[in-house]
Amino acid sequence: MVTSPGLPQYGVAVVVGLIALLSLKEVLSASDHWNRSLDSSFNMTILPLLFSFAAIVIFKIVEII
Structure with missing residues (x-):
């Protein structure tokens, strides 16, 4: 059995999570609940x-080249 080492095995989860958090941050930044600590929390996860x-x-x- 041959396995390729590297990062892309969880690539889909990273991309979906990143898109979800960026979208949520954009929506919440327009609300009344947005504050400095919430912005900091989102930045720490993003x-x-x-x-x-x-x-x-x-x-x-690099894999293609």
């Missing part, structure tokens, strides 16, 4: 997913 997404994209490009 930033690692953004780094993972970038790593997956770079891995896929």
Whole structure:
């Protein structure tokens, strides 16, 4: 059995989570409940997913080349 090492095995979950959190942040930023701590919480969850997404994209490009 051959398995390929790398990040893309959870790529779909990262992309779906990133899109959902970015959409939720955009919607909530227009509401009355938006404050500084909520913005900070969203940034703490979005930033690692953004780094993972970038790593997956770079891995896929290197895999093609």
